[in-house]
Amino acid sequence: MSEETPVLSLPLIQPSQAQKHVTHNEALMRLDALVQAVVLTRDSISPPSDPDAGECHIVPSAATGVWSGQDHALAYFDGTAWQFLAARPGWRVYVLSDLQTVFWDGSAWTGETASFQNLNGVGIGTNSDSTNRLAVSSEASLLSHDGAGHQLKINKSAAADTASLLFQTGWSGRAEMGTAGDDAFAIKVSADGAAWHTALSFDPGTGLATGDAVQTSATDTSAGRLMRADFGYGPGNVLGAVSESAGVPTGAVIERASTVNGDYIRFADGTQICQFNASLSYISAGLCSAVWTFPAGFVSGSTPQVQGTLNSDSLAASAPSVTVAGLTGMTISGLGATSVTLNVNALASASFGSGESVDLGVLAIGRWY
Structure with missing residues (x-):
């Protein structure tokens, strides 16, 4: 007969054993220690x-x-x-x-390590429920790296579902960011948890932004709205081709270019300035004239202002028959949206010689729309 039990090694009372109580008590002591x-x-x-x-x-x-x-x-x-x-x-x-x-x-x-796989819920400092299977009541929560970076992933089943972070006050929603109802990342805000404003939404295909916080048009100057690149001005579009739509600028702020007929500057407000160094040719003893075709046309039906400045330094070479004192100021004729005739007349006491010319610096100011 074995002297001990097979599992707990408790001493067994043997046949004809004297002082059986000793063995019995020893077994009880072991049970007292092991159970x-x-x-x-x-x-x-x-x-x-x-x-x-x-x-x-x-x-x-x-x-x-x-x-x-x-x-x-x-x-x-x-x-x-x-x-x-x-x-x-x-x-x-x-x-x-x-x-x-x-x-x-x-x-x-x-x-012993408990299994934490497929738990019905975890509550830390509070109770979880069937909707909030992970619930944490704490002053802060920390998610840190394990040697490198760290990603927090929020996955949804389909584009029409919601994957977002919701910020609440008294359990009432006040702000939300994520992809709610589609795959466009959006930031939404609410004052009461009922009416919501999509402040910013980013198109997943282009990355471009729309929303209540963005300008709705070039004339939208609502306080607090973000300026769109195509509605505002910066280093990328201060200089370039100016344009307009129904009187509203849609292009750059300033456009400048040169042609054989001179230089021009156009401004987004519609102002246009053309300038040219013109040479007025001999027409008769009393007249030198030239047609100036503007380097950029003015708006149809407009009458730009035209000014001329005599280049007195070149007069001695281009028209030695006359002096500045023997000439009238510049006059114009045939003024239109695309050209003007420039004239300089000799006074009665003076006359131009055949082949002579007069050099003028001319300026035309008007509107391009």
């Missing part, structure tokens, strides 16, 4: 100097004193001496100093 097993420590290498009856410990490696050579055993004090029980794989013991349950895996005491 609902609790130990004080598992890392003290020296046995306590004044243990209480029933006190139990897991003996660590390299223990000293009466625990020497009992590595990994359960040491319990029966009130008189230390008793040692060799653990079997699967035994579980609660360690008071660690506030943790450990089990013997055959070679070491190992802390």
Whole structure:
């Protein structure tokens, strides 16, 4: 007949055994230590100097004193001496100093790890529910990297579903950002949780922005709205081709160019300035004249202002027959949207010679729309 039970190694009373109570009591002491097993420590290498009856410990490696050579055993004090029980794989013991349950895996005491897969819910500082399966009540939450970067992923099943972050006041929505109802990333705000404004929405195909926070037209000057590149002006469109639609500028601020007929500057407000160094040819003894075709036409039906300045330094070479004192100021005729005739007359006391000319700096100011 075996002297011990096969699992807990409890001593068995033998046939015709004297003092059977000793064996019986020893078995009860072992049951007292093993059932609902609790130990004080598992890392003290020296046995306590004044243990209480029933006190139990897991003996660590390299223990000293009466625990020497009992590595990994359960040491319990029966009130008189230390008793040692060799653990079997699967035994579980609660360690008071660690506030943790450990089990013997055959070679070491190992802390139990609960399975956190497919949980119905997790509540940290509060209760989770069927909708909010993860619920956290805390002053802050930290998500950090594990050696490099870190991504927070919010996935939805289809484009028409919602993947967003919702910000609330008193459980009432005040701001939301994400992809709600489509795949365009949007930022929405609300004052009461009922009426919502899409402040910004970014087209997933182009990345371009629309929304209540963006200008609706070139004439939209609502305070707080963001200026669209095509409605506002900056380094990219201050200089370029000016244009308009129904009197509203739609192109650049300033356009400047040159042709064989001179230079012109157009402004977004409709102003146009043309300038040219004109040479008025001999027509008769009393007249030098030239037709100036503007380098850029003015708006149809307009009458731009035309001014001329005599180049007196060149007069001696181009028209030696006359002097500045012998000439009238510049006059014009045939003024239209695309050209003008420039005239300089000689006074009665002077006359032009055949082949002579007069150089003028001319300026025309008007509107291009």
